[in-house]
Amino acid sequence: MTYRHPVEADQPRLVGLVDEWFAGRHVRHLLGRAWFRHVASTSWVAEDDARSPIGFAIGYSSQDRPDEAVLHLIGVDPNHRRRGIGRALLESFLADAAAAGARSVTALAWPGDPIPIAFFRALGFRPNDGPGSRNLYGTPAVPDYDGPGEDRIVFVRKLTPG
Numbered sequence: 001m002t003y004r005h006p007v008e009a010d011q012p013r014l015v016g017l018v019d020e021w022f023a024g025r026h027v028r029h030l031l032g033r034a035w036f037r038h039v040a041s042t043s044w045v046a047e048d049d050a051r052s053p054i055g056f057a058i059g060y061s062s063q064d065r066p067d068e069a070v071l072h073l074i075g076v077d078p079n080h081r082r083r084g085i086g087r088a089l090l091e092s093f094l095a096d097a098a099a100a101g102a103r104s105v106t107a108l109a110w111p112g113d114p115i116p117i118a119f120f121r122a123l124g125f126r127p128n129d130g131p132g133s134r135n136l137y138g139t140p141a142v143p144d145y146d147g148p149g150e151d152r153i154v155f156v157r158k159l160t161p162g
């Protein structure tokens with residue numbers, strides 16, 4: 001098992017796997033080549049001993065809000081879950097973000113998805129329950145956050161800058 005920053009050549013393989021890893025949710029459009037070409041140095045990939053990808057965390061430090069980092073998307077191969085890979089990927093991203101001066105990290109999740117909700121809570125994220133949020137399937141979320149019908153939980157974790 002190796003953790004490393006992705007390279008552009010990782011994109012075709014991961015984009016072919018990601019919808020399956022997200023249990024059929026169509027997210028491949030969220031994993032376009034630009035993420036691997038332009039934000040690889042703040043992102044992470046896990047690969048097994050055969051050098052096949054088994055997880056990824058794509059994220060960046062905000063250009064316009066230097067205090068904030070954003071976890072764009074995280075996924076782990078279903079056959080390798082509950083072994084700490086998601087935690088290790090996310091903690092690598094959080095450590096880099098803190099070292100770069102971020103004071104908080106945001107991550108979006110879909111209301112009603114129990115596994116990522118449990119995961120982000122376990123990693124110290126809390127759902128934004130401020131103005132504009134509403135209880136959706138038991139968790140504070142923002143209706144239409146990403147467009148009509150695109151409700152999201154906006155998870156936030158505070159960081160101590162490194």
Ligand SMILES: CC(C)(COP(=O)(O)OP(=O)(O)OC[C@H]1O[C@@H](n2cnc3c(N)ncnc32)[C@H](O)[C@@H]1OP(=O)(O)O)[C@@H](O)C(=O)NCCC(=O)NCCS
Binds near residue numbers: 022073074084085110
């Ligand atoms: C969310 C995801 C990345 C977690 O990856 P993972 O490698 O299985 O997570 P970890 O093993 O590091 O789990 C860390 C902690 O999260 C929580 N957790 C993870 N999976 C869980 C589950 N199925 N049920 C309950 N809690 C869970 C636990 O507290 C766990 O710690 P523990 O195993 O010591 O109890 C993975 O399930 C996934 O890819 N899901 C589909 C994609 C997705 O929804 N991504 C998030 C939105 S971008």
